[in-house]
Amino acid sequence: MALLVFILFVITILVIWYQRKFYRKNALLAKIPAFKSYPVFGSRLALIGKSGSEIFETLQDASETLGPVWRLDLSPFSSSVFTSDVKMIESVLSSQKLLDKGSGYKFVRGWLQEAFHFNILQQFAEIMDHHGQICVSNLKKFDDQEIDFFSIISLNAFDVICGEFSVNYQSVDMIRNKVLFSGAESAMGCKINAQKNSESEYIKAVKEISNIIFLRTFNQFKRSDFLYQFTEMYQREQNALKVLHDFTDSVIVSRRKELESASHAVKNENDFGIKKRKAFLDLLLQSTIDGNPLTNSDIREEVDTFMFEGHDTTTSAICFTLYNLAKYPEIQEKVFEECKTTLGDDLQQLVTIHDLNNLHYLELTIKETLRLYPSVPFYGRNIKEDVTIGHLTIPKDTNVNVAAFFLGRNPDIFSDPLKFDPLRFDAETNNEKNNPYAYVPFSAGPRNCIGQKFAMLEMKSIVAKIIRNFKLSVTKENEKLELIAELVLRPVNGVKLRVQKRNND
Numbered sequence: 302m303a304l305l306v307f308i309l310f311v312i313t314i315l316v317i318w319y320q321r322k323f324y325r326k327n328a329l330l331a332k333i334p335a336f337k338s339y340p341v342f343g344s345r346l347a348l349i350g351k352s353g354s355e356i357f358e359t360l361q362d363a364s365e366t367l368g369p370v371w372r373l374d375l376s377p378f379s380s381s382v383f384t385s386d387v388k389m390i391e392s393v394l395s396s397q398k399l400l401d402k403g404s405g406y407k408f409v410r411g412w413l414q415e416a417f418h419f420n421i422l423q424q425f426a427e428i429m430d431h432h433g434q435i436c437v438s439n440l441k442k443f444d445d446q447e448i449d450f451f452s453i454i455s456l457n458a459f460d461v462i463c464g465e466f467s468v469n470y471q472s473v474d475m476i477r478n479k480v481l482f483s484g485a486e487s488a489m490g491c492k493i494n495a496q497k498n499s500e501s502e503y504i505k506a507v508k509e510i511s512n513i514i515f516l517r518t519f520n521q522f523k524r525s526d527f528l529y530q531f532t533e534m535y536q537r538e539q540n541a542l543k544v545l546h547d548f549t550d551s552v553i554v555s556r557r558k559e560l561e562s563a564s565h566a567v568k569n570e571n572d573f574g575i576k577k578r579k580a581f582l583d584l585l586l587q588s589t590i591d592g593n594p595l596t597n598s599d600i601r602e603e604v605d606t607f608m609f610e611g612h613d614t615t616t617s618a619i620c621f622t623l624y625n626l627a628k629y630p631e632i633q634e635k636v637f638e639e640c641k642t643t644l645g646d647d648l649q650q651l652v653t654i655h656d657l658n659n660l661h662y663l664e665l666t667i668k669e670t671l672r673l674y675p676s677v678p679f680y681g682r683n684i685k686e687d688v689t690i691g692h693l694t695i696p697k698d699t700n701v702n703v704a705a706f707f708l709g710r711n712p713d714i715f716s717d718p719l720k721f722d723p724l725r726f727d728a729e730t731n732n733e734k735n736n737p738y739a740y741v742p743f744s745a746g747p748r749n750c751i752g753q754k755f756a757m758l759e760m761k762s763i764v765a766k767i768i769r770n771f772k773l774s775v776t777k778e779n780e781k782l783e784l785i786a787e788l789v790l791r792p793v794n795g796v797k798l799r800v801q802k803r804n805n806d
């Protein structure tokens with residue numbers, strides 16, 4: 302009995318302490334419209350038993366009924382605010398003070414921007430063109446059939462980003478022999494050639510991790526690190542992480558050795574192409590913090606970020622673009638005509654960055670796709686200062702999710718929002734002047750997407766290649782996509798489109 306009284310006493314003290322300490326924060330949060338929340342369990346009780354796509358639909362309904370700023374209590378002690386309010390998004394993303402995305406990579410961000418210089422992008426365009434040709438040859442095997450583009454494009458995007466990391470490699474065997482990617486071949490230096498080795502362990506591991514992160518977010522029990530380590534999901538996560546880390550480590554170690562031996566052995570640096578251009582990895586290997594080189598594990602963190610941000614996001618955007626082109630044949634024909642006029646009829650000729658820059662209508666189509674299907678549907682900031690917009694104040698130390706997905710579908714910002722109309726982004730024909738923060742699929746402000754030019758180039762390169770070679774269509778039953786918002790937005794059942802070779806070869 303005495304023990305029970307003592308426990309109740311301790312709990313009461315803790316509750317009073319919590320209420321006093323967080324009184325102001327909770328009072329401010331209480332003014333924000335909230336998703337249904339229950340004592341002890343918070344909002345999660347309302348999401349229990351729902352599939353990923355059902356959770357996403359529930360969040361969409363919440364956004365429609367609660368308005369542009371609303372609160373989700375993942376537990377009684379942790380609230381997240383979702384916002385599609387343009388002014389609030391501007392405050393959050395433009396502020397230097399509100400950043401909290403700690404990563405060693407910030408030290409080299411400025412330097413990495415060098416990796417997207419125009420001349421370097423031209424070399425990327427060649428890598429993209431090369432892998433696009435492989436993708437087209439693979440697709441030709443499915444003429445007049447319906448196939449899932451998601452798996453095909455993710456392998457292509459993975460090859461492109463790995464091509465970036467490894468374009469200068471001469472010693473491909475060092476990586477290939479790591480067993481993980483047996484079957485890879487070295488066409489342009491070191492290549493993973495995922496498109497020729499569709500059982501890529503790496504891609505499977507990325508999928509696994511994304512899914513686990515999503516499921517963990519909405520599971521009360523698994524959110525606790527302590528309890529989580531006893532679950533089967535934790536074991537799966539560890540296995541997937543090992544695949545990712547082994548791969549990245551092998552790339553780093555191999556390149557470091559190569560740079561070291563090249564610097565001893567090569568008088569003429571161009572013999573090995575070492576300084577032909579700086580790949581991301583080389584920039585990281587050569588960078589220092591306070592005079593000390595980055596360790597392999599520092600570099601791994603950055604390479605992982607790039608590998609992840611650099612292939613899953615583009616896969617999603619490319620697939621949704623192809624889906625929209627299949628759904629709207631007249632838009633597909635306009636894209637085809639533009640490609641024909643700009644790039645000519647020779648399907649084997651290298652498409653340069655200059656050519657890609659001239660594909661204006663295709664770019665509008667991709668932008669419109671990203672409005673309705675932003676690859677990163679929500680991205681968070683832990684705000685370090687209060688943000689006040691109108692009568693609402695989001696207190697500091699709250700997690701704010703910029704809801705790019707809801708923003709793009711907000712009728713107050715985009716008229717007739719579900720209409721797919723690439724010309725709404727055409728500065729020449731459309732006079733609507735929107736706040737630049739009303740369209741943020743690549744985020745904005747000091748921590749925006751560093752790879753957006755690379756991404757746009759890659760998306761244009763592969764979409765143009767596919768549309769020049771094939772006509773795409775979608776059947777009625779595959780037209781409705783069931784969406785899930787893991788780290789990246791994706792269709793639960795892939796993107797199933799019919800391919801038909803165009804009569805031009």
Ligand code: HEM
Nearest residue numbers: 610611614615618676677680742743744748750751752756
């Ligand atoms: C359609 C394609 C892409 C989209 C929609 C996209 C979108 C985004 C968004 C919204 C963010 C901010 C995320 C956040 O604040 O949490 C971001 C960050 C980032 N992206 Fe992208 N991205 C794309 C492609 C790429 C590519 C191809 C690369 C690399 C080659 C890349 C590299 C990065 C990096 C390194 C960051 C972290 C920046 C930082 O924290 O300062 N992204 N991206």
